[in-house]
Amino acid sequence: MKLTTVILITSLVILSVLCTVLTYLWIDRSITLAYVNASVDSEVRSRIIITDLIESEWRGKSLNEVYQKLSTEVQKHPEKNIVLNKTEKTIEFDELSFFFYNNRLKKIE
Incomplete structure (x- = not known):
């Protein structure tokens, strides 16, 4: 009886x-x-705000003007390894895409 009691008490404690x-x-x-989700939400909100700000300031600028501004930024910070690609209707700046219509900036995503 004592052994069974000791085993049960030990099991209960464990x-x-x-x-x-x-x-x-x-x-x-x-x-x-919860903290990770809040951080992601904050990051997404900040990205939307800055994208909207840049889009409103640069809307209507030509592809070459925007490319020159972005290229200057890439050259200022070579340590960041920013990817900059230019096509006929888009510029990819790291994870942002700049879309052009008739050689004028229309949208940033």
């Missing part, structure tokens, strides 16, 4: 500790995910 650890990990993960 299970209690495991439940406490798992509860802590679950709560910690939930908090971490």
Whole structure:
């Protein structure tokens, strides 16, 4: 009887500790995910704001004017390894795409 009681109490203590650890990990993960989601939302919001600002300031500029401004920025910061590609109707500046119609800036995504 005493051995059974010791085994049951030991099992109960081990299970209690495991439940406490798992509860802590679950709560910690939930908090971490909340902060990550808030950070991503903030980043997306900031990107939309800056994209809208650039688009409103540069709307109507020619492809060559925009390319020159972006090229100057790339040359100022070679350590950032910014990708700059130019096609007939678009300019890709890292992850941003500048779309042109009739050689004039129409949209940034």
